[in-house]
Amino acid sequence: MDASAATPAPGPSFSGAESSAAAAQPPAEAPQLRVHGAGSGSGVARACRHHAYSRKQKSLGLLCSNFVALYDREDVEVIGLDDAAKRLGVERRRIYDIVNVLESVGILVRRAKNRYTWLGFGGVPAALKELKERALRKMSGSPVLLSMEDSSTANLSDDEDDEKLGDADEDAESEKLSQPVDNTSDKPDAPSCRLRSDHRKEKSLGLLTQNFVKLFLNMEVGTISLDEAARLLLGEGHADSNMRTKVRRLYDIANVLSSLNLIEKTQQADTRKPAFRWLGQAKRKQDNNVMVSVPPSMKAMPNKRAFGTDLTNIDNKRGKLDSAAENKVKLMQGAGNIVKTFERQLVQGKRSDFVYGPFHPAGAKKHETDDQTVKQQERKNIQDWENLAVSFRPQYQNQALNDLFGHYVEAWKSWYVDLTQETAS
DNA sequence: TACTCCCGCCATGTT
DNA sequence: AACATGGCGGGAGTA
8 A cells, every 4th residue: 555545544544453552642751742833822733623724734844843752762763654654643655755854864764664763863963974075075076066966866867867877976875875774785686886776766855855965064055045956956957847846855855954953944135035044953943833742643634635536647757858958967057056156145245144164265255235336346246256266275175176166266257257247238 | 926845646666 | 466665746825
C-alpha cells in the first residue's frame, strides 16, 4: 500500500489496531506538540473543529518541530517511519520529507528500510563541517564556486542523464550523506560508476537541502531569496516549470530548516522580498506557539481540497519537458549569479543585515545608499569591486581557488558593467 | 494577485 | 509482485 494507506483517514482511523496501543497514542510523557497559532491558546487547536482549516497547522515546519519534540530525547534511538507518521498524525509521505532534510543536516541517519537513528542536534555541526569541506574540495576541482554536484543535476537536464555517468564527480549524492549501515557497499555489482538511477537522486530533497545549505556555508551569503537559490542551484537557462518546481522544494526545505533554527526568514531589506538568513545554530525552536498535544489524527479535517478524487497529474509526464533547452550551463554564468546576489547586497548597501563571512573584505564597507546620484554610486561600486578583488583574494588558501577567484572578479565586473548599461538605457 | 506550500498521484527503487 | 521511497506539480490557503 502506499502512503495513502498510511494516511490517517479522516475520522476514526486511529483506533489503535497497531501493535502496541501504547505506541499508537502519543505517549503521555511525550513532549507536547505544538500547533501554530497567534498565541491564543484556545482558538487554534480547536480551530480544526470548525472547518477553520488552517494550513499553518499542517506546515512542514510545524511538523518538523513536532517531530523533533517527539524524538529529541535521550531515550530515543530508533525511529520508525510508520510510528512517526502515526504519532504525528500525518501520512508517511510527509515523514519522508522531514526525515530527508533532517538527515541532510545530520540530525538523524537512515539505518535501514523504515528505520532511522536519531543523532540529535549534536550531529549538526559535524554535518555542516562535512558539507563545507566537501564543497571546498569540489570547488578546487571545478570552475564553480558552489559545488556543482547537483546543480549540474538539473542542468544536465532531465533526460540526458548519463552525461555524467562516470564522472569523477564521485560522491555527489553518492554518499547521500549517510547510508552507512546498509546498502552502499552491498550493491551486488557495485558498479564503480553512477547508475542511471542516480539521476533521480540528483534531485532528491536531501541533496537539494545540502546544496541549499552550502549556499550559505560557502558563499557567505547573508540572505538569499528562494528564487535566487533556485537559480543558483539550477544554473541559467531553465524552463520556468523547472524553476517553479525547484522553488517549491526550496520552500519545503526552508520551512524545515527554519524550524530547526538553522535559517530564519527575513526580507531583503531593499526589495522587501522574502529571503532567508543563515543562523547556523540548529536547535529546537522555542517559539511561543501554543502547546497542545496533537490529536492522534489531525487529519480529521474535512478535506477542503477534496484530494484523492482529484485527477491532478493526468497527462502527467513526469520526466518530460524542458525541451532540454540549453543544458549547457555556463559555469561562469553560475558564478555570475552568485555574484549578483552578493553584488546586490553590496551595491544596495541598504542591507543592514548582510553578514560577511570569515573573509570579510576589509575594503568592502557597505556604503550607505543615500540619495546621491546613481552614477556616483556606480563608480563607487566598481571601485568596491576592485577592492573586493584585492581583499578577497588573499584569503583563499589554495591556489586553485585563488585563480578561480580571478575569473569571478572578471566576470563580476563585466556583469556589472552590463548591468549598469542596461539600467542606463 | 502573487506568494506559499500542502497534498497525494504515481514513477522508481528495493525486497 | 508487493512494498518503500520520494519527485513532482496542481491548486488551495494566505498575505
